[in-house]
Amino acid sequence: MKNMRKIYFLAAALIMTSCDKDFLEKQPLNVVTTDNFYKTSDDAIRAVNAAYKPLMYNGLGQFGLDRFGNYLAGDAVSSGDNADWAQVENLSVTADNGAIRSTWNAAYQGILRANLVLEKVPGITMDATLKKRVLAEASFLRAIYYHYLILLFGDVPLITRQQVNPSEFLVPRNAKEEVYQQIIKDLQSAEAGLPLSYGAADLGRVTQGAAKGFLAKVYLYRKQWPEAAAKAKEVVDSKVYSLFDRYFDNFELATENGKESIFEVQYASFLGGLGNQTNNYDAPRGSGFTLDGGYGYGSPTKFFVNSFAPNDPRLGYSIFRNGDVFQGITYSSSTSPTGYSPRKYVVGKGANIGKSDDPKNYILMRYADLLLIYAEALNESGKTTEAADPINIIHARKDVNIAPIQTGLTQDQMRTAIKQERNFELGLEGHRWFDLVRWGDAATYLKSIGKTNFRDGISELLPIPQAERDINPKLTQNKGY
Structure with missing residues (x-):
């Protein structure tokens, strides 16, 4: 997986610089665009690598899913000076909260990159088995980005192709059920095209077992018990x-x-x-556990x-x-x-691990x-x-x-x-809140531990980021926000 990690940054840069097209002028020959990038198998691999990268961002893989899962559930307190996460902990999240916008943006970056792979890679002349795998990876990634968006926000815009014209970005939210159907379809496609395992160079890529596992989890969330058990x-x-x-x-x-x-x-x-910043975020403040001293975020509660x-x-x-x-x-x-x-x-100082250099997955x-x-x-x-x-x-x-x-x-x-x-x-590990909500236990449990800000029928979802609604007036707000 080390090789894959090394080209994350380059691949993402190539994809992001290729998304803008000037229709009035010819592009110089050395400029990467969506028209001249997707030509080889290496391009296909770089493109799907770029679709993995938003999982690493603040709002998802670090300072994201785990914080929502732990803070909202009352298993931990933010215990720092970050006002956005204090809102999450206190169930008082507003639509201008920076943490929720980070999550929204990271997930949709991943979705748009996966869409590009699914649209452009079929036209590349390359090994058929590798092509099938790359497309399956992109299908899986799109599915889990949408999975986490649904858990946090409910109904969200379902975008499954590259958007070119500005008007195409102004789309309403799709019903959660419609998004779930796409998630299931994508995970089934991924399951059919992914290998059981990889060699050392590709260790960490999504596997058939991951597609089956997340499909089982999605079925569980939808109370499709026999399907979840079978998968x-x-x-x-x-x-x-x-x-x-x-x-x-x-x-x-x-x-x-x-x-x-x-x-x-x-x-x-x-x-x-x-690198991951969680090592320094979670290390006790001033403890000396890390080179940067530790921020002491995420203190577990007595509950x-x-x-x-x-x-x-x-x-x-x-x-x-x-x-x-x-x-x-x-x-x-x-x-x-x-x-x-x-x-x-918390992995400690390690090999001079600084604030943003934690290699922990x-x-x-x-x-x-x-x-x-x-x-x-x-x-x-x-x-x-x-x-x-x-x-x-x-x-x-x-x-x-x-x-x-x-x-x-x-x-x-x-x-x-x-x-x-x-x-x-x-x-x-970030699961607790989502479990409480799907079980219907959130209101009773949170009130029992003194989290009286919980509003039944409202607090189960976060607000749609206001900055996104300012850009796209077709986005409606969740109830109560």
Whole structure:
């Protein structure tokens, strides 16, 4: 994946400079345009690489999906001086919030780049198998950009082709159901065209397992339980993925893109704009854990900490507690307003890792998540006894080693157990808010922990960024904003 990372920046620059066309003058021969770029297989690969890159941006892979998932759910507090994220934490987001605009812009940049690939690459004379793979990668990327847009904003404009004329950018929002149909279609196309795995040079590209896994997740969100269970089972039966013996290997640099990884956003140090800032954002403020001192953002709350059973080792892998030692430095609870700090994406000083040079990838899906999708889909399909098996695989991880789930549970009891297990296994990874909303539990849970700003039927979605509505008056606003 290192080679792919190195050409992210160049590929994105080529694509972005090729999107403007002067219809009045001839372009100089050395200027890259959409007419002269898409000619070779190398061009196709560069173009799809550029479609991956917005996943790395603020608003998505860093300072984005994880913050929305953790702050909105009450699992963490922003604990910094960023007013935009304080609004998110307090459920008081306004339409001029910079964080939501970053997410909107990053997702649509990715969508537009994927659209270019899907429109231009079919006309390139190149190896048929490679062409099929590139088109499948673009289909997958477009699908997950839309998936996250729907989770955050609900109805959004569905754009599936290159826009040239200014009037084509002024489009209304499409119904969520219509967008979901496109997501499913794209993921099915991706599934058909992607390989099970790659060699070292392409490690980190989307695989068939990732397409199946996200398709299972989309079916789950749509309450298509049998379809979700069947698709998750295909991933399990492929035997491509398995759990690490050590839980924290999911978050070690040395084991990135490992056997438990289904899809993760790729970052790298020292490559000009390809590093992740989460290491410094999450490191305790003034702790010395990082070269830049740490910002201390994302402090876990007592509600998150107290939800764990005393003997569950996953809590210790998720947070720093007073007296914990990290790379020779003792953590003090005084550095955090809650007494705790997030641990999973803190990698320390490493090889002179600075503020924007963290090479730690951001995991969008790992095998444990897929197993819990499988368990939930089985239970909701009425197969409650079978639903225990995927959970027990997670409990049997060597350094977790929790007792198997109790036998004889009712469907409702199993449902509760699965909800708890998602929180324990995937804690502070950005899933919690989206789970609470899809379960219909957000209002009850948030009010129970004192988040009284939650407005039922309104707060489940974020506002459409006002700057986008100023540009495009056809964009309506979500209710209550």
